[in-house]
Amino acid sequence: MTRSSREVDPAQSSGRGAARSATADDGPPGAAVGQATADAAAPGPADTRRAGANQGRRRPSDWLLPLTGVAVAILIFELAPRTGFVDQRFLPPASEMFTALWARVADGSLWQPIGQTLQGWSLGLGTAMLIALPLGILIGSVFLLFMSTRTIVEFLRPIPSVALIPLTALVFGAGLEGKWFLAAFAATWPILLQTLYGVRDVDPVAMETARSFGIRTPERLWRVVLPSALPYVVTGIRISSAVALILAVTVELVLGAPGLGQEINIARQSGAVASMYALIIVTGLIGWVLNIALSAVERRLLHWHASQRERNR
Secondary structure, eight states: OOOOTTOOOHHHHHHHHHHHHHHHHHSSTTHHHHHHHHHHHSOOHHHHHHHHHHHHSOOHHHHHHHHHHHHHHHHHHHHHHHTTSSOTTTSOOHHHHHHHHHHHHHHTTTHHHHHHHHHHHHHHHHHHHHHHHHHHHHHHHOHHHHHHHHHHHHHHTTSOGGGGHHHHHHHTOSSHHHHHHHHHHHHHHHHHHHHHHHHHTSOHHHHHHHHHTTOOHHHHIIIIIHHHHHHHHHHHHHHHHHHHHHHHHHHHHHHOOSSHHHHHHHHHHTTOHHHHHHHHHHHHHHHHHHHHHHHHHHHHHTTTSHHHHHHHO
16 A cells, blocks of 8 residues: 555654654754754864874974074174174184084093082972972962061062072082072072962862862862962972073072082183183083973973963864
């Protein structure tokens, strides 16, 4: 028999019924269509892998432009003395600086001063972190403590660390202890202030939500406060790393503590200008390498943060 025009195929009927049911149950007309469109547009595993590969692949401009800038700077330092623009007695050509640097690398006289400088840097930065991190969390978490110590912090923070060199020489002498103290003092303030204001900047809605769920204070500190303040803390550590290196080399220069600063001073006094500049280049390279290492740690720790996602686009 032939079906009448009013009869409907069961499969088509069930499909229409399901569509009507989804529309009636899930929301206004078109909600199901919108959801289907969103599901279709959502990135799948292949898209995720492709995005990760694109982030890992560096564009030529990422390394070509910095290398071009370095090459131009070296060329300027090479040509300026040779053309008579500056006196070669005070600024030798870049080729002579790198020759002196290679000579120190070849005879092994460079590694011990580097180790002595890095020893003072690491002790100063480590001590600053041990002091500033818990102190910043404590002061930032307690409002009364924050208000009562604010004047003291703002008074001590602007004191130039180099102004304490005479005190350091009297109390600790010209050895490792003086370098350690001054690097730690200078590196404490960026970490302390960044941690303090990072804790104060925690979203109050997130804190109230955690309280409403009955999360206790230690767990709230671990799950809400520290993740929110972590970008501030990492920035403070990066700043303090450079400050600690600067103060370590300064103490070596002024007080004669063993390290790169002492070697720079000896080269200056003996008239080995090219060697002096070679040692200055080494201090700059050390600061650059330390900054790269801390930036890698920052990307690792803050891969979830918006700033890192923007950088990876």
